[in-house]
Amino acid sequence: MKRLTLVLGWAVAQLPAAETPVPTWSRDIAPVIYENCVPCHRPGQVAPFSLLDYADVAKRARFIARAVKSHYMPPWSPDGPVGAFIGERGLTEEKIALLAAWAAAGAPAGDLAAVPAPPPGPTAGWELGQPDLIVRMPRPYAVPRGPDNVYMVFPMPFSLKDVAPAVLARARIPDSDALAVAAVEIHPGNRRVFHHADVWVDLTGQARKREAAEGGTGYLSFGTPGFPPAIYLGGRVPGITPRFLPDGIAASVLPVEGGDLALQVHYAPTGKPETDQSEIGIYFMREPVKRVLESVFLRSFNLDIPAGAAAFTVEDTLEIPADCMLLSVFPHMHLLGREVQADALLPDGTRRELLTVRHWSFPWQDRYFYKKPVFLPKGTRVHCRWVFDNSDGNKQNPHVPAQPVRFGPNATDEMCEFHLGIVPVNLAEAELFPAAREQKMRQKIDELSPEQRARFNWKEAFER
Ligand code: HEC
Structure with missing residues (x-):
């Protein structure tokens, strides 16, 4: 028993x-x-x-x-x-x-x-199919062995001569000098070192001038392309597949007269010699364009961050000038960034969370597209709060020991932005958004002290 x-x-x-x-x-x-x-x-x-x-x-x-x-x-x-x-x-x-x-x-x-079969690898060709226009880096770039990450900008002249006239005719936005771009695919030349990239249109030749002044292939520029770009075309981050926007929405526009693309690439060196010659594929709109994605932003230039400040906090608010659909958000800070939090206070008193990041990571910043666009009625107040950590405890701090840090485009400076990718609901109100952008820029320069204002030619250096 x-x-x-x-x-x-x-x-x-x-x-x-x-x-x-x-x-x-x-x-x-x-x-x-x-x-x-x-x-x-x-x-x-x-x-x-x-x-x-x-x-x-x-x-x-x-x-x-x-x-x-x-x-x-x-x-x-x-x-x-x-x-x-x-x-x-x-x-x-x-x-x-x-x-x-x-x-x-x-x-x-x-x-x-x-064991199940592994997922198929990346397609050798273009993920969105054959582009209407392919623009290649004119020369290969020899990526340094490291150990430091490199942020390079490459001016890439483009011409629309090779694009089929029927494609250009269909993409032409009526009564304008602009072609509607449906999508942009950045095709890394060397995926081992190519971390992330953004591409802008330069209509002023400034990117070319900077490259010529430095005498090599491309030029170093960290937080911005190094000039106020006319148009943002698109970007690429690892692991995110490029895609078309729905419902006749164009991602961007390209001027009919051509110009230069300026491709900014973040390279993460491998310790071995590597080269890269990346390409940009442009897909023009095939269907009638209903809207073009455009941006309004919240930001601040008032960033005098004392050494040792572990939670230096900046806030900004933007009133939405007309009914719009919010498709994407893009937060931006540099290496001292710690948190970013944005929400929308709708006119009926509802509060909607737009984005919360508690552990900012510069290498993994991204433009986040909502699965379901968010309706922001006129009068919505978008609020954003950025927190910076300029203490020695921040392992990303570019200064050891911590130093006072100010606004600026370099890795050792800081920036703080929050862009909203929107389309207006009523086309007749479309101009209210560029006006809101300009007003925000003016407001942010006006709120600086005379001493801060004297540091840059703000309008020329940062307006976009
Ligand atoms: C979007 C691309 C991406 C995805 C998805 C991804 N990784 Fe990584 N991983 C990287 C990169 C790039 C690095 C090297 C740079 C770094 O450490 O940030 C890395 C580094 C690592 C490291 C080394 C960390 C260290 O301390 O050095 C480990 C472990 C790792 N990944 C595991 C994973 C696992 C497990 C998954 C899935 C659950 C995953 N990764 C998903 C891109 C990715």
Whole structure:
């Protein structure tokens, strides 16, 4: 009798373990890694090692468990609104626990014959199909071995001569000198070093002049392209697929007379000599253009951040001048940025969270597109709060020890912006948005002290 009780007790003690089997690579881990990590962690992509095969992942199981527990990986800056943005990355707490349990169990393989097929790699060609116009960096750029990241701008002359006349005719915006651009795809020449990029249109030849003055291929410029650009065309961040906007909305415009593109690339060196010669693909609108995406912004130039300040806070508010749909938001700070929080106070008193980032990361900044555009009625007050950490505790601080930091375009300066990508609901009110932009610029220069105002020729240096 005694013996039987003992046996039963033993069986009961074993039960919980039998209910939660040890996770294995083939059944539990491979699907998580393929979906969330492999878009960047595969040969030829931006991450420093591949996570395609069991052996690659197993030998790093503990390292991976730590990187996901701290939310360092997968990289995704917004904390909120959760589920609102296209391309959102992140692991649920269950998946984080699963990776930890797998590492703790010694990274068992399971049945390797049953591992699902890995997702297909990046297409060699253009992700959006053959572009109407391809503009290539005129020369390859020799990327330094490192260790520091490099921010280069390349002037790229373009001409519309090679574009089919029928395509140009269809894209022409009536009564204007502009062509409607449906999408821009930046095609990295070398994905091992190419981290992220933005491209603008330069109508003034300033990018060319800067390149000529520096006598090489491209020129160094960190926070801005180094001149007030006429038009923002588009960008690329790792792991985000380029896409067209819905409903006849053009992403941008290109002047019919041509000009230069200015491509700014953030290179993350590999320690080996590398070269890059990237291309830009432009897709013109094929359907009638209903709206062109445009931007209004909140910002501040009043950034005299004392050394040691761990939570230097800046705020700005913008009143929306006419009904519009908000498609995207783009926050911008440099290396001292810590948090950014924006919300909209609608005229009926409702408050909507637009973006919350609690751990700003300069290399992973992005333009976030909402899955469902947000309606902002006239009179909505958009508010943004940026927090900077200029203490020695900020590992990104470019000054060791901390120094006073001011507004400016260099890696050692700071910036603070929050752009709203909007389309007006009523076309007749479209001009109210550029007017709001100009008014904001004036307001922000006016609020500076005479001493701060004397530091730059603001209008020329930063207006856009
Ligand atoms: C959008 C691209 C991207 C995705 C998705 C991504 N990574 Fe990374 N990962 C990188 C890059 C780039 C680096 C190297 C630079 C860095 O450390 O920020 C990196 C570095 C790492 C490191 C090294 C961290 C360190 O401390 O040096 C680990 C571990 C890692 N990734 C694991 C993962 C795992 C696990 C996933 C999926 C859950 C994942 N990554 C998803 C791009 C990505």
